[in-house]
Structure formats: C-alpha cells, structure tokens
Amino acid sequence: MAPEPYLGPETHTPVRHHILSVLVENKAGVLARVAGLFARRGFNIYSLAVAPAELHERFSRITIVVDAESAPLEQIVGQLYKLVNVVDISDLAPSDAVERELLLATIPTNVDSRTGLLDVIGEANAAIVDVDAHHVTVMLAGTPHGCDAFEKALESYEGVELHRTGRVALPRLGTPPESEKDPE
Amino acid sequence: MQLTGAQALIKSLEQEGVEVIFGLPGGAILPVYDPIIDSSIRHVLVRHEQGAGHMAEGYALATGRPGVAMVTSGPGATNIVTPIANAHMDSTPLVVITGQVATAAIGTDAFQECDITGITMGITKHNFLIQSAQEIPRAVAAAFHLATTGRPGPVLIDVPKDVTQSMMDWWYPSSIDELDLPGYRPEVPLDADAINEAVTLINAAERPVLYVGGGALKSRAERELLAFAERTKMPVVTTLMARGAFPDSHEQHLGMPGMHGMYAAVTAIQKCDLLISLGARFDDRVTGKVSAFAPHAKVIHVDIDRAEFNKVRESQVTIQSNVTAAVSALDAAGATPQNLEVWWKEIRTWQERYPLAYDEPSDDGLLRPQRVIEEILAASAPGTIVASGVGQHQMWASQYWKFEEPGTWVNSGGAGTMGFGVPAAIGAKAGRPDKTVWCIDGDGCFQxxxxxxxxxxxxxxxxxxxxxxNAYLGMVRQWQEMFYEERYSEVYLNADLPDYVKWAEAMGCVGLRARTMDEMKDVIRQANEINDVPVVIDFRTDSSEKVFPMVAAGASNDDIMVHPSLRGEN
Structure with missing residues (x-):
C-alpha cells in the first residue's frame, strides 16, 4: 500500500523554535546560499523573512525561525558563519525576543455572515483594509500566536485566501545578559 | 593601463604568484587563453577537465600552495565538479576558473551554458559570478585569500565571455581590506580560558591520545606537534588526511586510526581517558559507531572551523584555532599529563600482538599487494611523494608506506574519489619536479x-x-566477500583487459609488467632508472587479499578485525 503523502504538521510553530537574525551582504544569490545550506544540512526552516537592512543598501537582514529540534543551534550558527556573505548573526531565544508577523486574509462574505465575521475581526484586533460587495480583506499585525489564533478562527469560513509574511524579531528590551540566563 | 578582462585575469593570477594552470580551453573561456601565450605562467593542457581539477589538488597537497584550474563553460565546468567536491571535503585550497556564456545570454539556455555557481554552491568555500571586467582583480585576490586562509577550500570564479572581452583600467588590491569581504573572519584570537581548561584536562590525563587530522598539515604544525608530543610523551595517531604530519618512524606514533587503522591506534583511542583532536573532524571512517567511540574519553577539540565543534562528538573543551597556534600555546603553558608508563606498556603490548600482517605469496605466484608497496618503499629515496586512488590499494599505501614529512601523501580522503591518483600524481610532480612521485593505484581507479x-x-x-x-573493484569485492555471502556482483574487471602495458606504451609511457617476486624487483629497479617519461607497471596481485585490520561499517571500534593469522589468541 502506498504511504500517505506528507500533509505537514498540524501546528505551525515547532516545539522548540529559535530566531536567527542574519545580516548578509546584499548580493545576487545570497538567499539561495542560505536556503541551500539549510537544505543540504537538514536544518528545518519554519519561516523566513528577507528585507534590506537598516543603514545600508549593502546589507540585507534575513530573519529565520529555525526548528531547534532538527539540529543543534550551535551547528546551524556555525555553518551559517561559514557562508562568506554572512556578516553577522544574532540568535534570539523566543523568551528574549519580541516577535511580530503580518497576516493578510481575504474572506468571502455576505449580509448574513458579515456580523459574525466583524466580531471575529474585532476580537483579534485585526483591521479591515479592503472591501467589496462580496469580500473583506483584513490585516493583522501581531504575535505569531495571535496570527495562529486568528487563522484558526477563520477556518470556519469557506474560500479564505490567507497569506502570512513570516516573523521578524528584535531583542526584548531589558533582557538579562547572556551570562545570567538559564541555558535553554 | 587599459587591459581586456582576459588580460586582467591572467595578470591577476601572475600577481598571486601562480606558476602553473591546469586546464583545457573551449568556447566561453577562449578569450582568456589568448594572453596565456604571453604569460610567464605554465599551462598544462589536460585531456579531460576532471584531470585538471585533480592535478590542481595534487599540486596543492604536495606544495601547500593553492592549485589553479581553468576550464570552459557547460560540460567543461561540470566535468570539474568532482574535483571541486573532493577538494571541499578535504579542505584543499583550489582556485577554479570557469568560462561562462555572455552575460546577456545567461538564463537563456545558451549553447554550453550551465549554472556552475549554483551547482557548486554547496561544494565550494565560496564562488563568484563576475559581472564586469573591472571586478576581476578583486575577485581573483579574494578567491586566493579565501582558498588559503582559515579552513582552506576550493573557490570558483565564473567569468562570462563578454566580461573577458571588455576593457578595464588595471588595478590590483593592495591589501585584504580592499577585497570586500565584510563577513569573512578566518581566524579568531586564541581563547586563553579554553587553553587553561585544556591544560587542566591534559595535566589530569593518565591515558591521553593526540588525534592528529588534516588541519595539522594545513597549518604546517609538524615542528610544534613534534616538540609538544616529545616533551609530553603522549601517543600520536595520524588520520588518513594527516599522514606525514608526524613521522611514521617515530616511536610515539601509533599510525592511522579508523576503519582500516592500526590495531594499537584504534584501541588506544577506545581506551584513552583524554582525546586531543588537532584539526580532525571525527569522520565516520575514524569513529565507527559514534556512540561507542572513545567511550571513556574527555575531548579537547582544536579546529579552525567552529562548525566542527560538537558536530559528531561532544567535547569538553573547544579551541577555535589553527593547529600550530593551539599546540604552541598548550606547549608554552606547560601542559603535561600524568606518568604515562603504564599507558605505554599497554599500548606496546597491542603493537607487538597485532602488527600489520599479510600472508606470504601463494603458490600460484600472484603478488601480495602489500609486498609490492614495501618493495617500492625500500627502493625509494626519502621524501618520495605517493599519490593514490581510492580503495584497497589506498588503504595498503597508507598502512605500508612510511610517511616522514608533510606533502608526501596525496590522497582523496573525505570524498573517496576513484581515479584521483594518476592526475593528482601529475599535479604533485608538476609542483615538486625535484621529487620522485609514485602513484599507487588500483586497476579500477586507473581506468x-x-x-x-x-x-x-x-x-x-x-x-x-x-x-x-587484482582484476577486481577490490574494496567492493572485499565487502561482498565479508558481508554479502561472497555474492560477487559487478566487481570483476579482468586483469588482461585492457592490456595495461600496451595502453601505457600507446600513451607514450614505458609499460612494464610483473607477475613474480623476481619480476617485481626488476621492474621497480627499471622504473627508478627512467626519469624522462612516465612509467606504468602492471603488478598482478592476488584478488583474495583483503585489507586488515577492519572495523565493519557502523560497528564499534572495539570490534576491530585483525588479519586472520593473528586471530584466535583471545
């Protein structure tokens, strides 16, 4: 009997995830180098976001949420540093980070369902950013968990088109220095 | 000064002190071959691009300088992929230049186009696709800097044809600050705390082993290693990649560890209480079953590449450094283990009880491959360079040759590339014309x-x-004999097909053959008298001969199998 095709895990976030903020040279092929490294070493990426870095067009910042179960973080960081185009890596444990992500969803709607939908949107603190007679497009900029919850809440609606950006993160202010923290 | 990109490329190689390029021209690299005529750099025209890559590797391994290969786009580039992967596995410094179709044609599936930077992304230390002729000097200087510093490795430069044909204003980077490598930090300052922790572990050790890997050769640590080992009296093992880093004749040298390592070397690691890894990477051919590897040992891991730390084996102390600096620091700090007399006594009993062994020649007269190597060694001057392919002959060469100095063993370790031997030997000889270079090869590899x-x-x-x-793909045959119930599947090659003597002669070499002990000695003598053309000797060896000792794949090193003649005593 043929094995079932891979359907993926039911939850989005791995049990132990970690955030790597990787400053790279803004050169052709750098994203392929980073993605290729993860693929050939068997490191799992949960989400990945790329954008020009602050200060300079010379650099870009890649925010990678890695599955820390798939490989020791030390290995992932050590291998990343070997990419010549990688300039700097800061790794953030979820507890030390402020993580945010953007969700956009277009939901088919009609007069009957609109009130209920507005409640769901209101509860999630999402904003309506576009409307026509048969749809609303909503935006939620929130924590990954908030986005997960909102996505779940939208599951009961048919024909939803939903996109998420993958998260970005910054160190939480007032995080104690590395030496004073418990190891994971 | 205005130059074409092609002229700038060759001039850049001259700036880097390149003395020889191994290569083969073709359409996309054509412009670069024109200024070679006027250059002081020697070009060795190969018959297949794979040969160019392995020659560059052999050159690098024998000289310590980066090897340079140049090929055209498409199939020229893909043919050199195997040597690049091989160099990547063995951290061999290479600079490979590939032609590329014109920039406007990239991505159009043009004739002889292939995405060689994409293909080699995972098997180079770094690669460049040059966009303009003005960039060429910086890319070449950066390629040599990357290939030779930190953990060495292959770097590829892909140059589109229109780039080499366009004009540029000549310049050359005067320092590494001009190389535009903001993320590249090959060396970090030595961590004094880590050195102190290592000294503490060494001082407490009663059964230490110095586990020396290829990094010791890469950082030319032989003098520092010898001084440290002799002062501390610690036993030394050298991995397949480190043969020559510590003299085989030295009484503290236990030889090679691993799957086909010396019994004493393998067992000393299994029984040690402190394993000091110097530029080694706990390869599976050394560790066997990782969970059973050196089970009583604390580990000090010295490596220039931090990604090696705790990759395979958890270590108690990590020192990110080249081997030379780390060993010097440990020695200067006075690290001294406990009295090692008991430890050495134990090691000596293993050495005496389980030396290398093979049976005397059988009645049918076929030669023992081990004996052939011993005879060549006996007839060779000190410092003779030995290259090999991959398989049984490679293991026997590593076991039976006596390596006394760096740069004398030219071998494909991590990748295990059959066919490495002949071109690598040619590259080694091109780099060290003063030395005799033997390629100890198998019949499968040679072909x-x-x-x-x-x-x-x-x-x-x-x-x-x-x-x-031996008319077989011998190592595969050995595994089929031992682990597949002697079901020999697709391993027979036929000793007479091809006729190696005629083949050698057809290639302008001297071809010789030996079937008996007398003929063996005679052809080795003849070969040593010929110094103007290559010599090929067809030694007819016994196909039933197997490499021992052996640890079966995935087995614990405690289950090492010695030669049958040594078994049955315990």
Missing amino acids: MTAQELVTARAEGIPIKVAILN
Missing part, C-alpha cells in the same frame, strides 16, 4: 583517469604508476 598519462608525457611530467592489478 577512470589514465588518459592523463598522455598529458604527463606531452608535458614532460615523469610520474611512476604502480597498478595493483
């Missing part, structure tokens, strides 16, 4: 790259090739 002997003859590179011809 993969033998055509480069045409190159050797044409270019006046007189290597000597000893084919240990």
Whole structure:
C-alpha cells in the first residue's frame, strides 16, 4: 500500500523554535546560499523573512525561525558563519525576543455572515483594509500566536485566501545578559 | 593601463604568484587563453577537465600552495565538479576558473551554458559570478585569500565571455581590506580560558591520545606537534588526511586510526581517558559507531572551523584555532599529563600482538599487494611523494608506506574519489619536479583517469604508476566477500583487459609488467632508472587479499578485525 503523502504538521510553530537574525551582504544569490545550506544540512526552516537592512543598501537582514529540534543551534550558527556573505548573526531565544508577523486574509462574505465575521475581526484586533460587495480583506499585525489564533478562527469560513509574511524579531528590551540566563 | 578582462585575469593570477594552470580551453573561456601565450605562467593542457581539477589538488597537497584550474563553460565546468567536491571535503585550497556564456545570454539556455555557481554552491568555500571586467582583480585576490586562509577550500570564479572581452583600467588590491569581504573572519584570537581548561584536562590525563587530522598539515604544525608530543610523551595517531604530519618512524606514533587503522591506534583511542583532536573532524571512517567511540574519553577539540565543534562528538573543551597556534600555546603553558608508563606498556603490548600482517605469496605466484608497496618503499629515496586512488590499494599505501614529512601523501580522503591518483600524481610532480612521485593505484581507479598519462608525457611530467592489478573493484569485492555471502556482483574487471602495458606504451609511457617476486624487483629497479617519461607497471596481485585490520561499517571500534593469522589468541 502506498504511504500517505506528507500533509505537514498540524501546528505551525515547532516545539522548540529559535530566531536567527542574519545580516548578509546584499548580493545576487545570497538567499539561495542560505536556503541551500539549510537544505543540504537538514536544518528545518519554519519561516523566513528577507528585507534590506537598516543603514545600508549593502546589507540585507534575513530573519529565520529555525526548528531547534532538527539540529543543534550551535551547528546551524556555525555553518551559517561559514557562508562568506554572512556578516553577522544574532540568535534570539523566543523568551528574549519580541516577535511580530503580518497576516493578510481575504474572506468571502455576505449580509448574513458579515456580523459574525466583524466580531471575529474585532476580537483579534485585526483591521479591515479592503472591501467589496462580496469580500473583506483584513490585516493583522501581531504575535505569531495571535496570527495562529486568528487563522484558526477563520477556518470556519469557506474560500479564505490567507497569506502570512513570516516573523521578524528584535531583542526584548531589558533582557538579562547572556551570562545570567538559564541555558535553554 | 587599459587591459581586456582576459588580460586582467591572467595578470591577476601572475600577481598571486601562480606558476602553473591546469586546464583545457573551449568556447566561453577562449578569450582568456589568448594572453596565456604571453604569460610567464605554465599551462598544462589536460585531456579531460576532471584531470585538471585533480592535478590542481595534487599540486596543492604536495606544495601547500593553492592549485589553479581553468576550464570552459557547460560540460567543461561540470566535468570539474568532482574535483571541486573532493577538494571541499578535504579542505584543499583550489582556485577554479570557469568560462561562462555572455552575460546577456545567461538564463537563456545558451549553447554550453550551465549554472556552475549554483551547482557548486554547496561544494565550494565560496564562488563568484563576475559581472564586469573591472571586478576581476578583486575577485581573483579574494578567491586566493579565501582558498588559503582559515579552513582552506576550493573557490570558483565564473567569468562570462563578454566580461573577458571588455576593457578595464588595471588595478590590483593592495591589501585584504580592499577585497570586500565584510563577513569573512578566518581566524579568531586564541581563547586563553579554553587553553587553561585544556591544560587542566591534559595535566589530569593518565591515558591521553593526540588525534592528529588534516588541519595539522594545513597549518604546517609538524615542528610544534613534534616538540609538544616529545616533551609530553603522549601517543600520536595520524588520520588518513594527516599522514606525514608526524613521522611514521617515530616511536610515539601509533599510525592511522579508523576503519582500516592500526590495531594499537584504534584501541588506544577506545581506551584513552583524554582525546586531543588537532584539526580532525571525527569522520565516520575514524569513529565507527559514534556512540561507542572513545567511550571513556574527555575531548579537547582544536579546529579552525567552529562548525566542527560538537558536530559528531561532544567535547569538553573547544579551541577555535589553527593547529600550530593551539599546540604552541598548550606547549608554552606547560601542559603535561600524568606518568604515562603504564599507558605505554599497554599500548606496546597491542603493537607487538597485532602488527600489520599479510600472508606470504601463494603458490600460484600472484603478488601480495602489500609486498609490492614495501618493495617500492625500500627502493625509494626519502621524501618520495605517493599519490593514490581510492580503495584497497589506498588503504595498503597508507598502512605500508612510511610517511616522514608533510606533502608526501596525496590522497582523496573525505570524498573517496576513484581515479584521483594518476592526475593528482601529475599535479604533485608538476609542483615538486625535484621529487620522485609514485602513484599507487588500483586497476579500477586507473581506468577512470589514465588518459592523463598522455598529458604527463606531452608535458614532460615523469610520474611512476604502480597498478595493483587484482582484476577486481577490490574494496567492493572485499565487502561482498565479508558481508554479502561472497555474492560477487559487478566487481570483476579482468586483469588482461585492457592490456595495461600496451595502453601505457600507446600513451607514450614505458609499460612494464610483473607477475613474480623476481619480476617485481626488476621492474621497480627499471622504473627508478627512467626519469624522462612516465612509467606504468602492471603488478598482478592476488584478488583474495583483503585489507586488515577492519572495523565493519557502523560497528564499534572495539570490534576491530585483525588479519586472520593473528586471530584466535583471545
């Protein structure tokens, strides 16, 4: 009997995830180098976001949420540093980070369902950013968990088109220095 | 000064002190071949691009300088992928230049186009696709800097044809600050705390082993290693990649560890209480079953590449450093283990009880491959360079040759590339024309790259090739005999097909053959008298001969199998 095709895990976030903020040279092929490294070493990426870095067009910042179960973080960081185009890596444990992500969803709607939908949107603190007679497009900029919850809440609606950006993160202010923290 | 991109490329190689390029021209690299005519750099015209890559590797391994290869786009580039992967596995410094279709044609599936930077992304230390002629000097200087510093490795430069044909204003980077490598930090300052922790562990050790890997050769640590080992009296093992880093004749040297390592070397690691890894990477061919590897040992791991730490084996102390600096620091700090007399006594009993062994020649007269290597060694001057392919003959060469100095063992370790031997020997001889270079090869390996002997003859590179011809893909045959119930599947090659003597002669070499002990001695003597053309000797060896000791794949090193003649005592 043929094995079932891979359907993926039911939850989005791995049990132990970690955030790597990787400053790279803004050169052709750098994203392929980073993605290729993860693929050939068997490191799992949960989400990945790329954008020009602050200060300079010379650099870009890649925010990678890695599955820390798939490989020791030390290995992932050590291998990343070997990419010549990688300039700097800061790794953030979820507890030390402020993580945010953007969700956009277009939901088919009609007069009957609109009130209920507005409640769901209101509860999630999402904003309506576009409307026509048969749809609303909503935006939620929130924590990954908030986005997960909102996505779940939208599951009961048919024909939803939903996109998420993958998260970005910054160190939480007032995080104690590395030496004073418990190891994971 | 205005130059074409092609002229700038060759001039840049001259700036880097390149003395020889191994290569083969073709459409996309054509412009670069024109200024070679006027350059001081020697070009060795190979018969297949794989040969160019392995020659560059052999050159690098024998000289310590980066090897340079140049090929055209498309199939020229893909043919050199195997050597690049091989160099990547063995951290060999290479600079490979590939032609590329014109920039406007990239991405259009043009004739002889292939995405070689994409293909080699995972098997180079770094690669460049040059966008303009003005960038060429910086890319070349950066390529040499990257290839030779930190953990060395292959770097590829892909140059589109229109780039080499366009004009540029000549310049050359005067310092590494001009290389535009903001993320590249090959060396970090030595961590004094880590050194102190290592000293504490060494001082407490009663059964230490110095586990020396290829990094010791890469950082030319032989003097510091010898001084440290002699002062501390610690036993030394050298991995397949480190042969020559510590003299085989030295009484503290236990030889090679691993799957086909010396019994004493393997067992000393299994029983040690402190394993000091110097530029080694706990390869599976060394560790066997990782969970059973050196089970009582604390580990000090010295490596220039931090990604090696705790990759395979958890270590108690990590020192990110080249081997030379780390060993010097440990020695200067006075690290001294406990009295090692008991430890040495134990090691000596293993050495006496389980030396290397093979049976005397059988009645049918076929030669023992081990004996052939011993005879060549006995007839060779000190400092003779030995290259090999991959398989049984490689293991026997590593076991039976005596390596006394760096740069004398030219071998494909991590990748295990059959066919490496002949071209690598040619590259080694091109770099060290003063040395005798023997390629100890198998009949299977020889058939993969033998055509480069045409190159050797044409270019006046007189290597000597000893084919240990057992008519089989011997290592596979050994595994089928031992682990597949003697079901020999697709391993028989036929000792007479091809006729190696005629083949050698057709390639302009001297071809010799030996079937008996007397003939063996005679052909080795003849080969050593010929110094103007390559020599190929077809040694007919016994196919039933197996490599021992052996640890079966995935087994614990405690279950090492010695030669049958040594078994049955315990």
